[in-house]
Amino acid sequence: MFLLVDCNNFFASVEQVFAPKLRNKPLVILSNNEGCIIARSKEAKAVGIPMGAPLFKYRDLIIKHDVTTLASNFPLYGDMSRRVMKILEDFELDLEIYSVDEAFLFIEQELDFLKLAAEIQKRILQWTGIPVSIGIAPTKTLAKVATTYAKSNGSGIVLLKDSQMIESYLKKLDVGEVWGIGHRLKEKLNSFRVKTAYELTQKNDSWIRNQMSVVGLRTVYELRGTSCLKLNEIASQKSILRSRSFTVEIGQLETLEQKIASFADTLGRQLRKYGLVCSQICTFASSNRHHTHVKYVSDSFHIQLTEPSSYTPLLISKAKKSLRKIFQKGVLYKRAGVLVYGLTNEDSKQRDLFSRPDIDEFERKRLMETYDRINHHYGEKSLYFAAEGFIKKNIDKSTSRSGCYTTSWDELLTISLSK
DNA sequence: TCTGGGGTCCTAGGACCC
DNA sequence: TCTGGGGTCCTAGGACCC
Numbered sequence: 179m180f181l182l183v184d185c186n187n188f189f190a191s192v193e194q195v196f197a198p199k200l201r202n203k204p205l206v207i208l209s210n211n212e213g214c215i216i217a218r219s220k221e222a223k224a225v226g227i228p229m230g231a232p233l234f235k236y237r238d239l240i241i242k243h244d245v246t247t248l249a250s251n252f253p254l255y256g257d258m259s260r261r262v263m264k265i266l267e268d269f270e271l272d273l274e275i276y277s278v279d280e281a282f283l284f285i286e287q288e289l290d291f292l293k294l295a296a297e298i299q300k301r302i303l304q305w306t307g308i309p310v311s312i313g314i315a316p317t318k319t320l321a322k323v324a325t326t327y328a329k330s331n332g333s334g335i336v337l338l339k340d341s342q343m344i345e346s347y348l349k350k351l352d353v354g355e356v357w358g359i360g361h362r363l364k365e366k367l368n369s370f371r372v373k374t375a376y377e378l379t380q381k382n383d384s385w386i387r388n389q390m391s392v393v394g395l396r397t398v399y400e401l402r403g404t405s406c407l408k409l410n411e412i413a414s415q416k417s418i419l420r421s422r423s424f425t426v427e428i429g430q431l432e433t434l435e436q437k438i439a440s441f442a443d444t445l446g447r448q449l450r451k452y453g454l455v456c457s458q459i460c461t462f463a464s465s466n467r468h469h470t471h472v473k474y475v476s477d478s479f480h481i482q483l484t485e486p487s488s489y490t491p492l493l494i495s496k497a498k499k500s501l502r503k504i505f506q507k508g509v510l511y512k513r514a515g516v517l518v519y520g521l522t523n524e525d526s527k528q529r530d531l532f533s534r535p536d537i538d539e540f541e542r543k544r545l546m547e548t549y550d551r552i553n554h555h556y557g558e559k560s561l562y563f564a565a566e567g568f569i570k571k572n573i574d575k576s577t578s579r580s581g582c583y584t585t586s587w588d589e590l591l592t593i594s595l596s597k
Numbered sequence: 598t599c600t601g602g603g604g605t606c607c608t609a610g611g612a613c614c615c
Numbered sequence: 616t617c618t619g620g621g622g623t624c625c626t627a628g629g630a631c632c633c
Binding site: 415 | 598601604606608
């Protein structure tokens with residue numbers, strides 16, 4: 179059986195752990211530039227604020243219901259996630275960390291699943307303050323279904339086992355709610371009068387294969403109770419991405435180059451932090467997809483490195499070279515980013531047969547180590563590349579950001595006691 | 598006026614091989 | 616005038632996830 183442990187309203191719950199006055203209140207977490215709502219407390223969901231909604235469309239609702247808005251604090255969420263996962267590891271079961279707020283457990287033997295789930299739930303709440311829902315079923319996709327219902331059944335735990343019970347749940351479930359079916363496939367399925375998950379399971383395999391490819395067929399098998407998706411315990415990351423949407427659209431190559439250089443720098447530091455090197459790099463840029471009066475432009479260009487690397491000057495130069503391949507004069511760019519992939523461990527990297535052993539390599543490594551150490555000691559971007567342009571310090575924003583209570587000595591939580 | 602950021606996997610089509 | 620059949624690999628783009 180698969181157990182899916184899913185943190186409730188994760189980012190909002192984390193904020194509420196450290197700010198008791200926000201508990202049981204409507205609260206939303208905002209993306210960069212305060213553009214989008216990326217997380218909501220239960221109460222914020224209740225007043226009708228959807229996930230991923232642009233903030234400007236919901237200003238009135240937010241004021242009306244006195245909803246608190248917070249800037250996102252990913253270092254804090256990341257650390258709290260690590261703590262939750264650590265607790266799950268303590269149970270010594272097969273574990274797959276699926277996302278920042280979800281993990282699958284796989285249990286081969288027969289045991290009291292409800293009792294175990296209750297113990298997991300209790301321990302995570304007690305040790306971290308984060309409430310979780312748990313779905314238990316014979317396949318991952320059905321465990322997802324179970325979790326959907328667990329979120330609203332009071333106990334936060336649902337065990338989906340016998341076929342009649344599964345059938346009754348699938349009959350209630352909108353096909354678009356199924357894990358692996360997004361809005362495109364939902365529309366398509368609806369056009370064939372497939373509305374519920376159950377109706378989808380009744381379609382024949384070749385039709386599903388044609389309409390939804392093998393991915394969709396696997397999903398349907400899983401819904402029927404045949405497990406196709408295994409537990410992926412050692413999922414090594416395949417790529418690292420750094421991207422941003424810009425508050426002000428960018429039309430100048432030089433400005434865009436500076437942004438790209440800064441992304442490449444961040445990626446270099448990230449690679450070195452994990453002892454990794456990348457063998458490919460890709461730069462992409464796109465215009466505003468919400469504009470209706472101008473054509474949407476989105477391009478990318480990949481470059482293969484002759485030898486895997488994490489050397490920032492190289493990454494910057496390749497990223498800029500890649501940018502120049504796609505940059506179009508006259509286009510206003512809204513979003514851009516750099517992706518590195520083909521990741522391997524630095525000490526096991528494949529060398530280029532025809533390149534000379536590089537005498538400068540040792541010096542480059544020392545340079546990067548020193549660079550990283552200075553930034554670690556004196557703070558992010560104390561030292562940076564001229565290619566990034568002049569970096570202005572953040573001017574204070576209207577939304578407040580909580581402190582990094584668990585990861586920074588300078589931002590420990592302070593508690594005021596009144597008499 | 599204002600619309601996130603970080604990932605994975607699959608497929609179609611083109612370039613190339615013999 | 617008429618031009619094969621069987622493959623592999625790579626890439627961009629699109630679907631999905633949280």
